[in-house]
Amino acid sequence: MAQELKLDILAFGAHPDDTELGCGGSIIKHIKQGKKVGVIDLTEGQLGSRGSIEQRYKEAAKAAEIQGLSIRENLGMEDGWFRNDKDAQDKVIEMIRKYKPEIVLANAISDRHPDHGRGANLVAEACFYSGLLKVETFHKGVKQDAWRPAALYHYIQDYHIEPDFVIDVSDYWDQKIEAVLAFSSQFYNPESKEKETPISSKSFMDFLAARARTIGRPIQAEYGEGFTCTRYIGVNDLFDLR
Numbered sequence: 001m002a003q004e005l006k007l008d009i010l011a012f013g014a015h016p017d018d019t020e021l022g023c024g025g026s027i028i029k030h031i032k033q034g035k036k037v038g039v040i041d042l043t044e045g046q047l048g049s050r051g052s053i054e055q056r057y058k059e060a061a062k063a064a065e066i067q068g069l070s071i072r073e074n075l076g077m078e079d080g081w082f083r084n085d086k087d088a089q090d091k092v093i094e095m096i097r098k099y100k101p102e103i104v105l106a107n108a109i110s111d112r113h114p115d116h117g118r119g120a121n122l123v124a125e126a127c128f129y130s131g132l133l134k135v136e137t138f139h140k141g142v143k144q145d146a147w148r149p150a151a152l153y154h155y156i157q158d159y160h161i162e163p164d165f166v167i168d169v170s171d172y173w174d175q176k177i178e179a180v181l182a183f184s185s186q187f188y189n190p191e192s193k194e195k196e197t198p199i200s201s202k203s204f205m206d207f208l209a210a211r212a213r214t215i216g217r218p219i220q221a222e223y224g225e226g227f228t229c230t231r232y233i234g235v236n237d238l239f240d241l242r
Contacts, residue, residue, distance in 0.1 A: 004139075005070060008035040010101035010149075012092070014119035015045040015079065016060040017183045021208070022155035023105050024067065024176040025169025026225050031068045032172070038071035039064065040095050042088075042119055043079040050194040051185025063182035066175065071099070080115060084122040092126035094137045097144040104149045108157040109228060120154055124230065127152050153227040156215070163226025165233065166215055170222040173212070177205070 009030055013019040019027065019039050027037050041060060044053045051059075057074070064072040075091045082088055096104065106123035107116040129135045131148025138144060156163060169176065181187055185194070188202045198204065209223070216224025219242060235241060 004098050004100075005036070005038075007038045007070060007099040007101045009037040009103045009105065010096065010099050011037065011039045011105035011155075012042065012107065012119065012123045013039065014042050014082075014107050014113070014115040015048070016041045016056045016074070017045070017063070017180065017186055018107060018116070018119075018157070019105070019155075020063055020067075020176070020180045020183070022108065022157050023225055023227070024179050025172045025212075025223065026105075026155075026167045026227075027069070028067050028172040028175050028179075029167065029169055036070045037067075038073075038099055038101075039069055040092075041072070041074045042092075042122075043077045043082060043115070044074060045079055047079040048186065049197050050192070050200060051183075055185045056183070059183040059185065063179040066179040066182055082115070082118070082122075084118060084125065088122055089126050089129060090137055092123055093130045093135065094139055094144065096126060096130040096149065097137060097147045098139050100147045102150050104152045105227075106152060106154050108159065108161060109154050109230075110159060110161070112158045116157055124152055124154075151229070153229050156226045156228070160211075161226070161228060163215060164228045166219050166221070166224040166226050168216065168219060168221035168223075169212070169225050170216065173209075173223045177208075180208075 011019045031037050045056045107119040109120045110117045131146050133146050212223040215226045
């Protein structure tokens, strides 16, 4: 059997477009540095007020190409109603063990959309259980080896959350926005005839830029993306810090 691709970073989003909005700049930056990065969408975004499942898949594929992702998969969980249970855990653990990432990125720990916080907890717990030998999962009928990522970080979404660290994404902001706008059914599109939502208005894109400028300012970056973590961050020495 062919060996599965090993990723450096695996980012999870409750919905297609979550990772583009929350950590797209950071994803692009690390890909430019030669890292292999993939995205797993938990749901198909079927409860969204705009667009269709078919559109979301096409948009997700376009956004993946713009960013240069190594892989993008969708677990097909039920938008709005997925739960942090064994069935969902097994699906996420299967992906972690399949791609063996060193770092996992997950939804905001709390946010306006209930799926975001629930997805954050689901992925966080799966990262732990994925390292347990007695938790069994199978991929294509073959039992998987245990694997626990070295680090888990949560990106920031709609609600303001004080970040534990910030990544300068200034050089990659335009490419991030291009990936966001690949989801043309969801975000500002003057040609769309669909119902306007809080994220489809032109002002939302202004908010996105203002948020990134606010987060980036303390580290003297034009645009920044913030992350939180649930355990201490270890560094080799004080010179590791910017």
